[in-house]
Amino acid sequence: MRLGEKLSKSSEKLADMIHKAIADCELSSSEYDAIMKIANEDHHIDRQEQNLLNQLQSLLANGTIKRVKG
Numbered sequence: 001m002r003l004g005e006k007l008s009k010s011s012e013k014l015a016d017m018i019h020k021a022i023a024d025c026e027l028s029s030s031e032y033d034a035i036m037k038i039a040n041e042d043h044h045i046d047r048q049e050q051n052l053l054n055q056l057q058s059l060l061a062n063g064t065i066k067r068v069k070g
Contacts (some may be wrong), residue, residue, distance in 0.1 A: 011048040013038045018056050021065050027056075028070035 017035050021027040035056070039049050059065040 006046060008046060010041060011046070012037060014049055014052045018052055019038050020058070025065060026068045027060065027065050028068050030063055032067070057058065 014035060017031060018049075019037070021031060039045055039053060045053070056065070060067065
């Protein structure tokens with residue numbers, strides 16, 4: 001993201017959900033599905049959204065966030 005660039009509404013929603021998962025150290029299946037729905041709701045994943053999704057995947061891969069049922 002460039003300096004001064006504002007997040008799109010869907011990027012803001014994604015960021016909020018990802019920050020919640022980070023705070024909880026958990027991501028439920030329903031939360032993951034909601035994140036993917038937000039990312040795809042306009043049928044285009046922009047650069048901001050892709051960066052957020054990449055961060056989420058990194059946190060899942062390194063164990064910072066655990067996937068849980070629910």
